[in-house]
Each structure stands twice: as structure tokens, then as C-alpha cells.
Amino acid sequence: MKRRIAVVLALCGAAASVQAQSDQTRSSHGQPNLELRGFGSFHVGGREIAITGRPVREMLLTPGGAPTRVDPNGVYVVEQMYVQYLVPARRRGAVPLLLWHGGGLTGVAYETTPDGRPGWLDYFVRRGWDTYVSDAVERGRAGFPPPGVFDGDPVFVPKNRPFEAFRIGQGPGSYDEDPAKRRQLPGSQFPMEGYDALLRQQAPRWTTTDDAILRAYLAEIDRVCPCVVLFHSQAGQFGFKAAQLRPDKVRALVAVEPSGFGEPGRAAALKDIPTLVLYGDNIEQDARWPVIRGNGLRWVETQNAAGGRAEVIQLPALGIRGNSHLMMMDRNNAQVAGVIADWLRDKGLVQDE
């Protein structure tokens, strides 16, 4: 039953990506103008709940305003999701590209990097992809519901955590308030001058909302797709599961260091969907990442054993080193995006120029 995991070595693609990065780097401080067909946003999904039996309060919502009777009882819309899109004038992506963020983040993860360079949203729009960035249920502009709708409390991200957990630093205890004492991984591509900005974009997250998040992503797919779905980390399970539930709507999956996966029993649903699973550097010496990658490699085996077309790219195998779990923000984020863009072209998803 076991099949070899396709480890793509695509060295020519890597060379092309280095060129793309060079172009991108030049353009990041003096970029050419960008011509769009337009941009906009919408919410998808959500359901109604009724709250009853809570006390009415008289509140002054703003100083100088009129006192307002606030009745918390009533019907609320909860579990919706926010989507923002930018669509380029010269469309080259065969279908829209959806960017789904990881846990503790919002769609901002794909915008300007913490150190102020163009992010993957900019990269893919400028290369002709109609690009849709979302904030998952309970994250960012999706909003969050009144108490009682979700079980448990949200988790917040302390200053040390991204550094220690996302292979920027050398694991637990490597972060220090004194920048000189932080033990960053040698050759790390994460732009530490932007670390405080990264902390500002961390979003609280619940850990009990997976089903609601998946429902909202399905609502996005039903509205926007056929499409390519690119997803990161926590969104691994949403990307694979959503594609299993809407296989006719998904032309390709790009899983960036996914930490969750599909339903093994439904792996055959993905057999016709080209799938790329992408990993950065410095996984072996980390306490957690060998386990997470191991789960990913097993998932690829599962998918391919069911007739699938999943491929793994380990960036170091292409000579691309130092990438953290937040590779869309790393110094070489355009180079990494180039690897993805080349893969999508190889799959026939880029229209002729």
C-alpha cells in the first residue's frame, strides 16, 4: 500500500524562483504601479443564535452620546468569516487563489511583512492571480460571538511564543527580552527587526471552533471557486477537509507546513487534485516540528495511496535555507512564493502570457 512520497527537487524551478525574488526585491522599494480590475470584501457563512434571560443595561456607549438601553437578549449572527479580494487587470491565474491563514493569525499574515516588505498577497496579485484573503471564524474582521457560543476561552500569544514555537529561535527558552540574548536559529530568514510588528498582528483564537471554521471556508468555496487553495499551519485541516467536501471546486491545494489534515477515510476524494505540501528549514532539531512534519508526510502517503497526486517540497532540498514556519514573512518570502508559483504553472494553472 505504501507509495514513495514524491519529493520534488525541481532545481530549475528554484533557479527561476531566485530570479523572481531578485525582481521582487528590487520592486519592493520602487515597485511598478499595479493595475487592478478592482478590490472589495464580503462576509460568508454564519448562523443565527438566540440569547434570552440576560439583564437589560442602560449604557453610555460614548461620552457626549445619549444614554442607550442595551438589551443583550435577541438574535445574533455568529460564525461568519471575512474575505477581502484584489483582482489584477491582467489575469493570469486560471482560477482565483484563496489564502487561508494559520492559528493565532489573520489574513494580515499575507499582507505587508512585519518588516514592511510586500507579502504573498502582493506577490500573487502582481503575478496575475485573483487573490482572496480571509479572516477565519472568530479571527480578525470575522468578529467573535457573545459568551456561551464557543466552549472554553481563547488562547493568547505571549511575546516569546512565535520566536520559540515557529522555528525563528532555537525552541523553548530561546527568546529573551534583550535582543542580544535571543538565540535565533543560525541562518534564520525571519526579519527580527519586524518581530514587534509580528506580535501586533497575533490574534486570539479559540481551540473549539474547528467545525464552524470549516463551514465558513466551505461557504467561501461555494461563492468563489473553482479555485486554488493555499493554506498554512492550523488551516491544514480546513484546506484538506474542505477540498474533500468540494473536490470539484478545488483545482490545486498548497499546504504550507500544515498542522492538520483531511479525513483519512475520504482520501480518495482528493485523487484528482494536485497537492503541494511545503516545508521550511530547521525542522530536525526542533522538539515539535518532526512530529508535525511526520504527520504531514504520512498524510501525503495516505492521499497518494488513494490514487492521489500529492508532492512534498522541502525547501532545503532546493538549496533554500533558513525558512521559519512563517515563511510568507521571511526575508526570502518572494523566493518561496516563486517556488509555489512555479509549481502552479507546472500544473497548468497559469494562463499564457
Next chain:
Amino acid sequence: MKRRIAVVLALCGAAASVQAQSDQTRSSHGQPNLELRGFGSFHVGGREIAITGRPVREMLLTPGGAPTRVDPNGVYVVEQMYVQYLVPARRRGAVPLLLWHGGGLTGVAYETTPDGRPGWLDYFVRRGWDTYVSDAVERGRAGFPPPGVFDGDPVFVPKNRPFEAFRIGQGPGSYDEDPAKRRQLPGSQFPMEGYDALLRQQAPRWTTTDDAILRAYLAEIDRVCPCVVLFHSQAGQFGFKAAQLRPDKVRALVAVEPSGFGEPGRAAALKDIPTLVLYGDNIEQDARWPVIRGNGLRWVETQNAAGGRAEVIQLPALGIRGNSHLMMMDRNNAQVAGVIADWLRDKGLVQDE
């Protein structure tokens, strides 16, 4: 001490706005391409807090992931604010334009309208304004902090509230789950086919965060301005107070139905800042809005008594009828934006074409 409140009747401006609306309406479904110098985002403001003495938990953050030790103790960054910008290739606004949302909302209020038409962000970018839209502290992509940082609990928005409180419907009790039984104001410009979408963009808000919100807005001004600040409803107090604290950075203020105001003792700080206070329709028959508008008209008197240049435009006086408190989403939102754009041109803030 009392001075006449300048009620601008600018009928020529209104005629120009009707023309602008006609252009906008045509372009909303077949808009010309939009050429940008670029777009991006960043966070501003924020401060660090330390949390100690809370228990460590072992959590499975995603199914299939590795169990993670989550220690809630540590240093957190809180009270930052999110800013997104789009800057047009052909810049005509003399300075950037900042759009600050009202309570219960995020910057999404200025994006695509709930019924899918271009919002004021699109309007002003297409007219050549470098435009910065933000999510205030604790709203949307600004994130919210761990328990204990803010006093009290957030307020959530039930389905009936925008309809009843924002002059879409005829006040308390006018909303009904059955669309046929809703008592909308006669001639209302709010696009009720988008009402469910409006509910999906409502954001929880605290009522004890005014100082933190103001600090973050000042951080935005310090980064982006000189500028024009356009602000709505709850942001009234932030717009006027921020301008009082940064009078050299603010070239004009546009207050859209503000529900809060500046410090009366510092009114003279605004004397050189052209100020427009804008009101929609159907205020007289509402239970709350005559009070809120009365506060606004008194503020204009205060500002002008201190040598200021504040003007009031009541849209019905221009023959523009039916506007709700959410006039940036109303059917004639481009017409209302045109009134603002014309006023900014009159103040010398639009560069020659």
C-alpha cells in the same frame, strides 16, 4: 459668545455630487481599472503587559498536531491598531485621507457596501486620495487582549439593533424577523437586501477603551500625517481629540454623525482646521438622534466660539434625503461621498488635475 452655526447649503456642490454619483453608479458594475502605486498594511501603537500566576495547560491546538504546552504567563503586546492603505497612481488628494469607523464596526464599514457596491474606500482611492482604513483598538484585525486588561465585557450587536438605532427603521420595536413586517423609514436609502451582510460585519466592542483607542489613533497620525481625518459616530471623540493633540498634523476634519466630541477647554487648538460635521435624514422623529445632533451642533458652536472654522451640512438641506447613520453604506453613498469630496476641494485639499 454664541455664533451662528454655519449651515452650508452649497447647492452647486450638491449638483456636482449628483453628477459624481451618476458616474459612480455607472462604474460600480463595470468600473474602469484602478491603477495603484501600491497597497499594504501595518499595526501601530500598543503597549506591553505582564501576566503572572496563571496555570500552564497542555493543549492540542489542532487535531493531528503535536500537543503543545501553553503557558498563559508572560509578556503580551496589547492595544495596538490595524491600518490598511491603498495609494492611487494618480494622487490628487493633497495629503493622505484617514477613515475611522464607528462603534460596533471595523474598517470594513468603508469597504464594499453590504449589498455589494463600492464603498467610500473605493470612492476616495479612485478619486486620487491615498486612503488609510483602520480597525481601532480591540476591533477586527487590531485583536483584543487577554482578560483583565480592559474593564467590563464587550457589547455585542443583536440583529434588530442597527435597524432600530441607526435610522434605518422607525426606532425601537420597528425591526421584525419577517421582512414584510419591518417598519423601515419611508424613503430610507439603506439597502435592506444587504442587512444580513451588515450584521456579519458588526464587531464586538468594549465601552471602557476610549483612552487606548485615542492613543493608537495618535500613533497612526504620527506615522501617516499630515492628513485629513474622516470619522464616524463613536470615533467623533477620537477625531476631535486627536486633532486637538496634533493640530499641526491635521489639515481637515470630516465628522460623519459624530456621537462624541473634543475637550471643550482645548477648542482653540482646532481653530485653523477646516471642519465639516455631516448629518443624514430622519433625525427629528427619532428618540436618540436629536440629542446626539444637539451635542454636535453645540460642539460646532464651541469650536467656532474659539475662533474655529466648523461647518455643518445637513444632507436634507441639499435635497439629499433618506440617509441613515450608516450613510457610507446607503444606496446614495457615492452622492454623499461627493458632498465630502467637494468640500475638501473647496478647502484647497485637492491638487490640480
